[in-house]
Every structure is written in structure tokens, then in C-alpha cells.
Amino acid sequence: MNDGGEHPLDLRGRSYLVTGAASGIGRATAVRLSRLGARLICSDLEVPGLEETLGGLRGSGHIARPFDLRNVDAVASWLGEACSSFGQLNGFVHAAGVPCVCPVKGLGLDRLREVILVNAESGFALAKAFVNPRTFAGSQGSIVFISSVMSLVGSAASAGYAMSKGALNSLTRALALEYANRKIRVNAVAPGFVKTPMFDKTSAGWDDEQRRRVEALHALGFGEPEDIANAAAFLLADESRWITGTVMVVDGGYSAQ
Numbered sequence: 001m002n003d004g005g006e007h008p009l010d011l012r013g014r015s016y017l018v019t020g021a022a023s024g025i026g027r028a029t030a031v032r033l034s035r036l037g038a039r040l041i042c043s044d045l046e047v048p049g050l051e052e053t054l055g056g057l058r059g060s061g062h063i064a065r066p067f068d069l070r071n072v073d074a075v076a077s078w079l080g081e082a083c084s085s086f087g088q089l090n091g092f093v094h095a096a097g098v099p100c101v102c103p104v105k106g107l108g109l110d111r112l113r114e115v116i117l118v119n120a121e122s123g124f125a126l127a128k129a130f131v132n133p134r135t136f137a138g139s140q141g142s143i144v145f146i147s148s149v150m151s152l153v154g155s156a157a158s159a160g161y162a163m164s165k166g167a168l169n170s171l172t173r174a175l176a177l178e179y180a181n182r183k184i185r186v187n188a189v190a191p192g193f194v195k196t197p198m199f200d201k202t203s204a205g206w207d208d209e210q211r212r213r214v215e216a217l218h219a220l221g222f223g224e225p226e227d228i229a230n231a232a233a234f235l236l237a238d239e240s241r242w243i244t245g246t247v248m249v250v251d252g253g254y255s256a257q
């Protein structure tokens with residue numbers, strides 16, 4: 001992979017919020033966007049991880065703004081305050097999320113609601129707050145939700161997670177039409193299994209055979225966080241200017257079979 005300076009995508013002069021930036025896909029996205037010249041607000045509820053991410057970014061002017069997205073009612077005021085010191089944004093990548101591998105029998109409504117709250121409802125709250133003039137810079141707007149291939153194909157023990165990510169896909173399509181006249185594009189990326197701390201948690205109980213079986217579902221093997229970060233960067237950049245309302249599958253072939 002080349003090193004940012006020679007990258008065909010150019011985000012110099014652009015500013016973005018990245019949620020879930022303390023780890024995995026969010027962190028890799030923040031690093032990629034900074035290498036493309038963007039200035040970032042990095043957010044997460046994990047403060048040490050957030051500081052570590054900030055230390056790995058290229059360029060200057062990035063800030064960390066820890067926030068627990070379960071606090072959806074406070075998203076608008078939190079984002080407004082962050083932008084009042086940082087400046088307006090061109091868009092955001094909502095990568096924060098929680099896993100939920102649980103058969104329906106064991107999935108209580110409280111847990112289901114929390115998964116939907118973090119993965120989907122907070123995305124709605126961010127998108128709603130984003131159009132405020134003190135937040136949106138008014139041009140080259142682009143929102144990227146990190147969905148999941150589980151929103152597109154069935155898998156046992158994934159009902160709650162699949163529902164939350166399916167809601168993001170629907171939000172993506174509806175908002176794409178609603179926000180088009182504001183010059184804001186809205187897209188999602190649906191990853192297959194990507195090697196992140198969330199993946200480590202999900203796969204902790206697998207034996208070697210099960211790991212091999214799941215990996216074999218991906219024609220190209222498991223993904224790396226950078227594979228998703230590159231897709232998100234593309235969807236923010238001008239090179240994707242005619243793309244809105246799409247759920248871009250980045251899954252190493254998982255859903256091709």
C-alpha cells in the first residue's frame with residue numbers, strides 16, 4: 001500500500017468526525033483520513049485508545065472528544081460544542097458499534113435495545129445533528145455508516161446485530177434522498193469479518209476448525225481494518241461524488257456465494 005502522499009484520494013482541507021476511533025476499523029479510518037490530509041475529531045468512549053489513535057495520526061489540528069453514544073439525547077449539543085472549537089465538518093464516519101452474537105432465545109429486549117441504540121440510533125442522531133449550520137461546512141458533505149454483511153445475509157445468532165445494521169442500511173438510503181439537496185451524500189460500508197478487537201471478542205470461543213470454516217466463507221480470507229478504512233475514504237472523497245444511497249459490500253467475497 002502506498003503512503004498517503006501518492007494516494008489518488010485527496011482530503012486536504014477537509015474535516016471529519018470519526019466515531020469508534022479508539023480501536024479497529026474506526027482507528028484505521030482515522031489514520032487513513034489523516035494520511036489523505038483531513039483534519040479530524042476522533043471520538044469513542046475509550047479514552048486511552050483514543051489518545052493512542054490521536055498519537056498515530058498524520059498532520060496537525062486533530063482533536064479527541066470522548067463521548068458515550070448511548071447518550072443519544074446529548075449528541076447534538078456534544079457535536080455542536082466540539083465543532084465550536086474545532087470548526088465545521090464535511091462529514092463523518094460512524095464506526096462505533098457493539099457486537100451481539102446471541103441466539104434469540106437468550107437475547108433480552110434490554111440488550112437488543114442497547115445494540116440498536118449504539119449501532120443505529122446514534123447514527124441517526126449524528127446525521128440529524130450534522131446538518132446544523134454550526135456543524136456542517138456546507139459543501140462536499142459525505143456521511144459513511146459502517147454497517148455489516150450480517151445486514152445482508154442471514155446468520156444464526158445474529159438477529160439483534162443484523163437488525164441494528166439493517167436499520168443503518170435503510171437510514172442510508174432514506175437520508176441519501178433527503179440530504180441530496182443539501183449536497184450531502186450518504187453511504188454505508190458493509191464489511192465481512194475483519195481482524196479487530198471486536199473480531200477477537202466474537203471469535204474467542206472458536207476452535208481452529210470453526211475459525212477455518214468462517215475464514216473459508218471469505219474467498220479472500222479475513223479482512224484487515226485498512227480494507228474498510230480505504231472504502232470509507234473513497235466514499236468521503238470527490239472520486240465518489242456520484243455515489244449516494246449505496247451499501248458498499250467489502251467482504252472478501254463472503255456474500256458472493
Ligand SMILES: NC(=O)c1ccc[n+]([C@@H]2O[C@H](COP(=O)([O-])OP(=O)(O)OC[C@H]3O[C@@H](n4cnc5c(N)ncnc54)[C@H](O)[C@@H]3O)[C@@H](O)[C@H]2O)c1
Pocket residue numbers: 019020021022023024025026043044045046049067068069070094095096097098099118119146147148149190191192193194195196197198199
Ligand atoms: N470487525 C468485524 O468483523 C466487523 C464486521 C462488520 C462490521 N463491523 C462494524 O465495524 C465497526 C467497528 O468495529 P471494530 O471491529 O473496529 O470493533 P472495535 O470493538 O475494535 O471498535 C469499536 C469501537 O466502538 C466503540 N464504542 C462501542 N460502544 C460505544 C459507545 N456507546 N459510544 C462510543 N463508542 C463506542 C468501542 O469503544 C470501540 O473503540 C462496528 O460498527 C462494527 O459493528 C465490524
